[in-house]
Amino acid sequence: MALVVKKFGGSSVANAERVMNVAGRITDTYKEGNSVVVVVSAQGDTTDDLIALANEINPKHSKREMDMLLSTGEQISISLLAMAIEKLGFPVISLTGWQLGMITDSNYGAARIQKIQTERIKKELDKNNIVIVAGFQGINRFGDITTLGRGGSDTSAVAIAAALHADLCEIYTDVDGVYTADPRIVPDAKKLNEITYDEMLELASLGANVLHNRSVELAKKYRVNLEVKSSFEKVPGTVVKEEIKVERMLVRGVTRDNDVARIAIMGVKDEPGIAFRIFSLLSKHKINVDIILQSIGRDNKKDISFTVSEGSADETMDIIQQNMEMIGAENVTCSKEFSKVSIVGAGMVNNPGVAAMMFEALFDVGVNIHMISTSESKISVLVKKANAEKAVRAIHNKFDFTE
Numbered sequence: 001m002a003l004v005v006k007k008f009g010g011s012s013v014a015n016a017e018r019v020m021n022v023a024g025r026i027t028d029t030y031k032e033g034n035s036v037v038v039v040v041s042a043q044g045d046t047t048d049d050l051i052a053l054a055n056e057i058n059p060k061h062s063k064r065e066m067d068m069l070l071s072t073g074e075q076i077s078i079s080l081l082a083m084a085i086e087k088l089g090f091p092v093i094s095l096t097g098w099q100l101g102m103i104t105d106s107n108y109g110a111a112r113i114q115k116i117q118t119e120r121i122k123k124e125l126d127k128n129n130i131v132i133v134a135g136f137q138g139i140n141r142f143g144d145i146t147t148l149g150r151g152g153s154d155t156s157a158v159a160i161a162a163a164l165h166a167d168l169c170e171i172y173t174d175v176d177g178v179y180t181a182d183p184r185i186v187p188d189a190k191k192l193n194e195i196t197y198d199e200m201l202e203l204a205s206l207g208a209n210v211l212h213n214r215s216v217e218l219a220k221k222y223r224v225n226l227e228v229k230s231s232f233e234k235v236p237g238t239v240v241k242e243e244i245k246v247e248r249m250l251v252r253g254v255t256r257d258n259d260v261a262r263i264a265i266m267g268v269k270d271e272p273g274i275a276f277r278i279f280s281l282l283s284k285h286k287i288n289v290d291i292i293l294q295s296i297g298r299d300n301k302k303d304i305s306f307t308v309s310e311g312s313a314d315e316t317m318d319i320i321q322q323n324m325e326m327i328g329a330e331n332v333t334c335s336k337e338f339s340k341v342s343i344v345g346a347g348m349v350n351n352p353g354v355a356a357m358m359f360e361a362l363f364d365v366g367v368n369i370h371m372i373s374t375s376e377s378k379i380s381v382l383v384k385k386a387n388a389e390k391a392v393r394a395i396h397n398k399f400d401f402t403e
């Protein structure tokens with residue numbers, strides 16, 4: 001007998017038929033004598049629809065009220081799923097984030113889990129109940145509802161699995177595992193049987209939204225046995241773990257991230273302390289900066305450009321514009337027409353040929369590179385959004401993904 005945490009994403013519970021299908025998957029595991037905790041996301045496009053609804057009424061809404069609104073999506077799916085399980089004749093109870101005690105900080109819209117009170121879940125499991133938990137939501141110390149950021153139900157599931165010392169955490173979704181690229185963009189992408197936590201973390205952080213990046217971080221930290229699999233087909237998925245046995249392939253995956261804005265600050269003085277001033281200003285406002293590029297100085301002037309997420313672009317522009325004099329800049333622009341395309345794989349640092357192959361792939365299809373950034377386990381380039389999918393396909397084509 002094992003304790004299993006299963007998470008079902010929005011598309012897996014999008015309509016009544018799918019809710020019944022998921023209920024069947026859950027009760028199959030329960031019937032085998034296992035304890036089952038289930039985490040669910042909002043149905044289908046519910047979260048997007050709620051965001052649109054809020055923006056229709058007040059685009060400048062407070063983050064607190066937004067979280068209050070968005071958390072309702074998950075409350076709908078937990079109750080419906082519990083009703084489906086009742087219909088199949090099994091004991092079940094649904095719990096919201098606050099009912100179970102998912103304690104987070106107060107960073108509305110991107111809250112971090114601080115503590116999970118496990119007493120209620122354990123009590124329900126002791127009563128032989130199947131426990132259905134609302135993903136994506138928590139409660140802060142003021143008793144207000146928070147959400148964990150888009151895709152955050154994965155993180156709820158892994159955190160609960162860690163807190164309960166579950167034997168397994170299964171993430172059920174609309175693909176049957178983690179692929180070498182998003183199969184919607186690259187139809188002949190290959191399914192990976194296994195992937196390391198580190199590689200998965202890079203992929204997730206660089207735009208592979210099949211797993212929320214925080215969920216992978218937590219899985220690595222607490223050594224959670226994590227598997228991504230299909231809600232619809234009963235086939236083996238992808239196991240995410242510390243080490244993998246296979247003969248290593250150099251590049252594990254290609255990703256694309258559209259959530260990028262490029263800020264370019266032109267004509268700053270070419271003297272010590274300028275970069276320090278700009279980036280300490282941004283860090284004070286908790287703005288995450290990604291790729292940074294500085295031009296070679298000429299006439300005692302230089303340009304500094306960098307990327308931030310689209311969501312922080314407007315705030316970044318405000319901050320820079322208010323401090324133009326202090327920075328000594330002539331002009332600042334913001335462009336949201338770029339995407340970041342990346343390749344991920346451990347051990348790239350010792351293979352200079354990898355970067356050349358990636359750039360050759362882009363040259364082959366005539367895609368211009370606007371920024372480049374490299375690290376031990378990834379190479380990212382900034383390309384025009386309109387070219388991003390073409391770039392992903394061309395790069396994927398260039399590498400050999402046989403395990």
Ligand code: ADP
Pocket residue numbers: 008009010011012041151172173174175177178179180181182183184203207208209210211253
């Ligand atoms: P859920 O609602 O179940 O959480 P998501 O839409 O968040 O599902 O995540 C699943 C989607 O992630 C897939 O439909 C796929 O298009 C996308 N995806 C992006 N990159 C990858 C990848 N490398 N492997 C598999 N799926 C990926």
Ligand code: ASP
Pocket residue numbers: 009010041042047048073135136149150151152153154
């Ligand atoms: N419903 C939330 C979202 O759409 C959380 C999730 O799906 O994981 O982002």
Ligand code: MG
Pocket residue numbers: 009151154209210211212
């Ligand atoms: Mg998701």
